[in-house]
Amino acid sequence: MRALAFLGASGLLGFFAYGVSKDEALRGWLLQNPPSVATWKHALSASGFRETRDLLFRQRAARSLPATMDADGTVWLAEDMMWIAISGAAGGDFVLLLTRCRTDAEAKKIRLDQAKWENVGTGWEAFDRVLGRAAKNPLAAAQKTPAQKGRFHDPREIRY
Secondary structure, eight states, X not given: OHHHHHHHHHHHHXXXXXXXXXXXXXXXXXXXXXXXXXXXXHHHHTTTOEEOOOHHHHHHHHHHSOSOOOSTTXXXXXXXXXXXXXXXXXXXXEEEEEEOOSSHHHHHTSOGGGOOEEEEEEHHHHHHHHHHHHHHOTHHHHTSOOOOTTSOXXXXXXXX
């Protein structure tokens, strides 16, 4: 009878340990393998975001962000959903700065020094949050480039 009790208890403990170790392994992999820059660009381009490499915009964004950046790969989202900043090394420059502004002239009109930034998190968790918010935001449809005049444009069409 004791042998059966020990066998049942060891089976339950083994099942529990397997679940815990699987969750920890998955969490560790997600933290060590964040989304690449190309993944961010491609996924958010459908919502009207584009990368800006302009030094002036990068400096303005750096000044408007909170002074402390938590970790490498922290994602910051502007409250108006016009800017996304992904930090590099802690306290360092950005890996990626994305904007919904179609042109540089349009971006100059935005006052980044008054922007309210939200820390969305890091890695794939932040990626999912940002994609969800970008999909729900009505600016996504308004920021897409207009179709050429004289040609029919199907709104379901995907252009690369």
